Amino acid sequence: MLIDTHAHLNDEKYADNYQDIISKLNENNIERIVCASFDVPSSISAQKIAAEFDTVYYSIGTHPHNAKDFSKDDLKFYKSQKGQKKLVAFGEIGLDYHYDFSPKDAQKSVFLYQLEAACEMGLPIIIHSREAYDDTLKILDDNIEYTKNGILVHCYTGTLDYAQEILKRGFFLSFGGAITYKNNHIAYEVLHNISLKNVVLETDCPYLTPVPYRGKVNEPKYINLVAQKIAEWKGVSVTEIEDITTKNAFRFFNRME
Ligand code: NI
Numbered sequence: 661m662l663i664d665t666h667a668h669l670n671d672e673k674y675a676d677n678y679q680d681i682i683s684k685l686n687e688n689n690i691e692r693i694v695c696a697s698f699d700v701p702s703s704i705s706a707q708k709i710a711a712e713f714d715t716v717y718y719s720i721g722t723h724p725h726n727a728k729d730f731s732k733d734d735l736k737f738y739k740s741q742k743g744q745k746k747l748v749a750f751g752e753i754g755l756d757y758h759y760d761f762s763p764k765d766a767q768k769s770v771f772l773y774q775l776e777a778a779c780e781m782g783l784p785i786i787i788h789s790r791e792a793y794d795d796t797l798k799i800l801d802d803n804i805e806y807t808k809n810g811i812l813v814h815c816y817t818g819t820l821d822y823a824q825e826i827l828k829r830g831f832f833l834s835f836g837g838a839i840t841y842k843n844n845h846i847a848y849e850v851l852h853n854i855s856l857k858n859v860v861l862e863t864d865c866p867y868l869t870p871v872p873y874r875g876k877v878n879e880p881k882y883i884n885l886v887a888q889k890i891a892e893w894k895g896v897s898v899t900e901i902e903d904i905t906t907k908n909a910f911r912f913f914n915r916m917e
Contacts (some may be wrong), residue, residue, distance in 0.1 A: 661691035662887055662902055664880040665911040666752070666786065666814050666836055666862035669695050669716070672707040673866045673877055681851060681879055682713045688881035691715065691906070692916060696752050696786060696814075696864075698723035700734050703741075710746040717916050719749040719786055721778075723809050727770040728763035735773055742781045748913040750778030752814060755799075758790040775806040784810030784912055793822045797892025799817045800829070808832070810912050815851070823850045832858040832912050835879060839869035840889050851893050856901075861886050 663916050669678045695718040697703040720738050722730050754772045778785045789796040813829040839847040865878035870885040891898045913917035
């Protein structure tokens, strides 16, 4: 079975049906979900959802889009979550220069505060990086001590060069529905050339719904289409992709049972 390492079931789009979605995970070939957060309220609701279901774990953190609203109280709240039973990662945190919803300086300092907090809490880190791989890698390289619990670059859509830079540091890459899109030759080049040793899968739902369901709200069950695409590109069975990515997910999220 598969693990969806990045699902925003704490998004308001699922307010009425997250329980239904989660109760059907097993029949959709999914054994665990990491409910990923993007600010304090979503972290609180992720924790609540994880407490309701054995199959759901969660992360806490402030997305770079929300960096401009980040406060010291937010940081205090995150640190107070240390040791929560189903908390398995800090994230998604990082830099997003595509939208620039928050000023770059704010994004960088909020990223750094949270890297430090994650390290202090003993948590691996889920990174969001869009059009910002140079700055992201520089910040990680300059603060290498904060990366020791693991780094996962989620929803990877960059080039082969950056993928190799990330993997050679021992970090992880996660792939989602974007690899099924028509204009996916870069993703093909990446996946064709890298080892799957540090690769995991995700949906990033409700975003990035895979082909042929684009236009619909994404759901964890569509992660099967991502596994199929990688199996096709790698010339291996879907079962093989399931086995390796699930094993990798348990290795990265080492507090997940
Ligand atoms: Ni996300």
